[in-house]
Amino acid sequence: MMADLKWNPVAEGYSRKFFEGPDTTLSFIDFGGGGFPVLALHGHMNEGLFAQDLARTLAGEYRVIALDQRGHGESGRPLSYDNERYVDDALALLDHLGIDETVLLGHSLGGVVAYRLAARRPERVRALIIEDIGAVVNDNLSFTGRWPRRMPTKEALIAALGRVGPAFAYSMREYGDGWGLPFVPEDMAVSQRHLNGDHWDDWLATDCPALLLHGMRSTCLSYDQAEEMASRRPNTKLVHFEAGHSIHFDALDPFIEAIQAFLKSIRTEQ
Numbered sequence: 001m002m003a004d005l006k007w008n009p010v011a012e013g014y015s016r017k018f019f020e021g022p023d024t025t026l027s028f029i030d031f032g033g034g035g036f037p038v039l040a041l042h043g044h045m046n047e048g049l050f051a052q053d054l055a056r057t058l059a060g061e062y063r064v065i066a067l068d069q070r071g072h073g074e075s076g077r078p079l080s081y082d083n084e085r086y087v088d089d090a091l092a093l094l095d096h097l098g099i100d101e102t103v104l105l106g107h108s109l110g111g112v113v114a115y116r117l118a119a120r121r122p123e124r125v126r127a128l129i130i131e132d133i134g135a136v137v138n139d140n141l142s143f144t145g146r147w148p149r150r151m152p153t154k155e156a157l158i159a160a161l162g163r164v165g166p167a168f169a170y171s172m173r174e175y176g177d178g179w180g181l182p183f184v185p186e187d188m189a190v191s192q193r194h195l196n197g198d199h200w201d202d203w204l205a206t207d208c209p210a211l212l213l214h215g216m217r218s219t220c221l222s223y224d225q226a227e228e229m230a231s232r233r234p235n236t237k238l239v240h241f242e243a244g245h246s247i248h249f250d251a252l253d254p255f256i257e258a259i260q261a262f263l264k265s266i267r268t269e270q
Contacts, residue, residue, distance in 0.1 A: 017029075074182065209236075
């Protein structure tokens with residue numbers, strides 16, 4: 001676990017759990033429910049709590065489980081951020097929970113992990129929900145190295161992060177030496193370099209039902225690439241949103257509505 005922090009609490013009725021992953025301790029939130037499992041994988045600089053609003057909406061129909069990916073939230077800081085290790089972690093969680101098949105939902109980094117996991121183990125994935133990430137990734141998170149590691153109050157940290165501060169507010173923690181974020185900024189730049197590259201083969205390797213969500217103001221996934229991804233892969237539905245990269249934050253209600261409609265459609269087809 002990240003050292004010396006006060007855990008970010010989860011809402012009543014949810015439970016945070018830990019298990020030993022392939023090379024580090026991993027944390028996940030089980031939002032409960034007895035329905036078909038949905039495994040949610042967050043993006044860089046985020047944590048499993050990003051799925052809490054969706055989990056609340058899907059309660060009763062689906063069991064939403066959200067992994068704190070390596071080096072994020074309350075999972076351990078690993079020796080490697082190779083993207084293949086992220087895939088190993090997600091598979092290890094499914095094995096740990098005895099889940100043979102799941103719907104995979106992934107945002108950004110988590111989206112690549114999701115469709116790469118499907119390419120490796122298609123029998124484990126009923127459907128994919130990919131939020132704003134492409135089949136070709138080329139980004140740079142070195143700017144996070146300029147962010148303050150600690151501030152005396154949560155409000156000061158929100159202000160110090162500028163326009164992105166409010167989006168990170170829910171995941172901020174109080175450490176022994178002040179308020180900070182649940183990741184090491186320099187690690188995010190390293191992880192992003194491992195993520196960058198051409199992943200078309202993995203995106204096109206499967207034909208299970210897929211929902212691709214694109215933010216029209218996103219700097220991570222262009223309109224043209226989103227359209228190409230949908231046109232080249234069978235059984236893929238593309239939805240554009242008036243939002244940036246984090247559709248679940250910028251356009252929460254339409255985001256949830258699109259996912260509900262997609263899940264209903266694949267349930268009808270089964």
